Amino acid sequence: MSTFFKEYFGNIWTAIRTVSKGMSVTFLAFLKTNGLRKVRGGYNYGSGTVTISYPEVKDPLPSISRNRLFMHEEGCISCNQCAVICPVECITIESRKKNSDENPDAKTPAHFGNKPLKLKLMRFDIDEALCCFCGLCTEVCPTECLVHTTEFEYSKYDRDHLVYDYLKFKDENPLPK
């Protein structure tokens, strides 16, 4: 009989002890979040509130963050390397030989490598719905005119609207309409 009582009350005691241990952790977390207590170990990296009210407050993304692609039209030499390396084939490039009335010695601007423009770029479409954000295309680009931007809010009502024509689309960070 005594062992039964021992076990019965022992169980209750263990439950109270372990649960209150957990409760004390959550209570201390509450204090830490409100800056009333330092993080254990005296180390304050990452204490305080960790959530943000997203649409109003935005966490700045690192500059190398890979989000929507953007192509600077003046820098493209129509080398087609990005379209070849893309694992999901979301880039479409069309180009033609230059006509006689176009400048044959044209070059890309200095910040795009000063490369000779031998071909005339006719079409540069990226289907952002297909893009898998692997970043391979931006790495192979010889003039670094194709870049990942930090813009990630570009949802559309129609999937066709996600096909970006970069010969017309200029604004790098367009305002939402």
Added chain:
Amino acid sequence: MSTSVNNTSGEIRDEIKDLETQELTINMGPQHPSTHGVLRVEIVSDGEIIKGAYPEIGYLHRCFEKHTENREYLQVIPFVDRMDYIAAMNMELGFCLALEKLLQVEIPERAQGIRVLVSELNRIASHLLALGTYSLDIGGFTPFLYAFRDREKILRIFEEICGARLLYNYIRPGGVARDLSKSVQEKIADFCKYFVPQLDEINDLLSGNLIFVNRTANIGVISPDMAVAYGLSGPNLRGSGVNWDLRKVHPYSGYEKYDFDVCLGLAEKGVVGDCWNRYFVRIKEMYQSIRIIEQALKALPEGASMGAVSKSIKPIGEIYMQTECPRGTLGYHIVADGTKRPHRVKAKSPCFIAVSTIDEMCAGMMLADVVAYLGSLDIVLGEVDR
């Protein structure tokens, strides 16, 4: 009154004699929150006792292996990421190591150090998710939030290393895509200092909690023999007390240089091989990962982060390479025929083996324990179906 009661109960007793018990087939998943993905388990139950549980997979099949045959080696890496999307760095590491073995190229010391750093960070992130969602399955909401708070910090570090939070495409044949900057190294060191007390807290919160222990201890006991017979690996195998860790047994990528322990299920609660021990092995492994990261940060040499590998690689031959991923031993079998594209790539998935134990283990279990068992296996269906 008493007589009437006696009469009716007697009638009911007669009726019950004619009745038969009926087995009930329950469909768990594919949208069930605790199947961790799109796994469907067909459960045949007799009351609360389970007669049989038959897992059905294939809901997340994306033809990874067939896709690779039409892609160049560099283009395969984004696909590899999407197998186990929770530990994508470890998936890439195995594939790149296999290719490098085939090409027989030297990897710079710094690249190897960075690889160890990122794959151990990803192991922590993966175990945190496993821990958080497991506690959520059992009914504890708070550890889930704590685990995701800390996982977020790792993802932010990854974003600064390679630009992506989940699907990195960072480890490449020959090295890594970007060098690790000084500021990121400091951030990783900061994270290590921050994380150990936080992990102690999560440990206090969950591991000893009597409700959690009663739900998980002595449930779903996989004996060491059975674990080996099935071919389980990773924390599931070590939770059964089998001392097998590829990082120790067949070190790769310079793991032999680091001092760490292989964590085994030691039955602090329950018996060896039960759900609680599998869970606790993950907690202990996170401490060891922190140890490895601290050593790797200290020993990170200067130098190039990318070896001398040509852009279009054309390996020839056949290779099988396995690495220790957060969920177990992942193996890649690559058949290369000297062209730009692989002839065949086969991935051996640790989660598939874990899923295959459901059939045997769940028979005879209580219905509520299935959730505890499934969660303790820590499966990712992206890797099972591929």
